[in-house]
Amino acid sequence: MPGIDELAAAVGRAGFSCTGCSECCRQVADDSNLVVASPPEIREIMAATGMAWEDIAEPYPDFIEDEKGKCYTFAWCIRRSNDACIFLEGGRCTIYTHRPWICRTYPFMLEGEELLISECPGVGSPLSPGEAQTIARLLIWRQAAEHREEECIRAHFARDALPGGRRTVIDSEGVKVLDG
Numbered sequence: 001m002p003g004i005d006e007l008a009a010a011v012g013r014a015g016f017s018c019t020g021c022s023e024c025c026r027q028v029a030d031d032s033n034l035v036v037a038s039p040p041e042i043r044e045i046m047a048a049t050g051m052a053w054e055d056i057a058e059p060y061p062d063f064i065e066d067e068k069g070k071c072y073t074f075a076w077c078i079r080r081s082n083d084a085c086i087f088l089e090g091g092r093c094t095i096y097t098h099r100p101w102i103c104r105t106y107p108f109m110l111e112g113e114e115l116l117i118s119e120c121p122g123v124g125s126p127l128s129p130g131e132a133q134t135i136a137r138l139l140i141w142r143q144a145a146e147h148r149e150e151e152c153i154r155a156h157f158a159r160d161a162l163p164g165g166r167r168t169v170i171d172s173e174g175v176k177v178l179d180g
């Protein structure tokens, strides 16, 4: 994990200011812009909105099918309607204070120690040192949350039985068998 000062300096050099275009909340051209959300994030949205899990999230679409007929995926995504996130209304996020990490840190993400920056019209705008520190802190928290999720998924995958012939999602809460 990179040091926060080093990361904040890299974020500051890249620069960013949200233009409010909401392209990160929509499918644009070939970029799916899927918003992956972990169980704790989905449960936070459930608590905030009163919505059911299945109305908020859908399985990550890339299912793996093995030679034993087991079919599984490892994540959930926020549902879409007409290629836009269901929480996007009038160009605004209706769950802003409860939005997932991926939305909080867009267009930045950490891959190991490397800072990756997605295409975004807001990149390149000046950032104050304090704003860069805030983004760096969020990126480090996000990476830690993703690592915790991955560890739990690995443990469930190694330990839990997967039913044959049924689609499943393996997340940090366990193996979830999908209907249909």
Ligand code: SF4
Pocket: 024, 025, 026, 035, 078, 085, 086, 087, 088, 089, 092, 093, 094, 095, 096, 099, 100, 103
């Ligand atoms: S949760 Fe909010 S910020 Fe994230 S993609 Fe949906 S509308 Fe955009």
